Amino acid sequence: MYVAAVLIRDVMTEGVVTAPPSASVRQVAELMRERNVGSVVLVDEDGALTGFVTDRDLALGALTDGRDPSDPVEAHGSSPIVTAQPGMTVEEAAEMMVRHGIRRLPVLDGEQLTGIVTLDDLAVRTGDRELAQHMTSQITRAALPGFYFHDRGG
Numbered sequence: 001m002y003v004a005a006v007l008i009r010d011v012m013t014e015g016v017v018t019a020p021p022s023a024s025v026r027q028v029a030e031l032m033r034e035r036n037v038g039s040v041v042l043v044d045e046d047g048a049l050t051g052f053v054t055d056r057d058l059a060l061g062a063l064t065d066g067r068d069p070s071d072p073v074e075a076h077g078s079s080p081i082v083t084a085q086p087g088m089t090v091e092e093a094a095e096m097m098v099r100h101g102i103r104r105l106p107v108l109d110g111e112q113l114t115g116i117v118t119l120d121d122l123a124v125r126t127g128d129r130e131l132a133q134h135m136t137s138q139i140t141r142a143a144l145p146g147f148y149f150h151d152r153g154g
Helices: 025-035 055-062 090-100 119-126 129-143 145-150
Strands: 039-043 049-054 104-109 112-118
Touching: 025 039, 025 055, 039 112, 049 055, 049 104, 090 104, 090 119, 112 119
Parallel strands: none
Antiparallel strands: 039 049, 104 112
């Protein structure tokens, strides 16, 4: 029996929350709260991706280091951005997330931002709980290589 591969376009969220790189840290934090999202893609006036900011970036950096919340958010974002394409398979996206130790992938169709896919999307929308647990473990290991697992023998 042949099972067709699940493509990113089938599981991605199309309504990507974006902000200009000149937006303040406070504006982006408020946008995250209002839209109930954990990340914002920074795009310039031409729609080109310039950065990616997560709630973690703000909580652990921009808002806790005594910095001014009116500072531009672009200094706190990740760049360059790891992206996916709509025609990639879920497995390809999962491998990319694990390799880069990330939980979110903006989706570009050519140069156009068309969506975002998260670790949760892959787990929930594919129904593959084992894949999600494996990915979470691998991504956490990549993000905290010696801090948690090695020191405790995990």
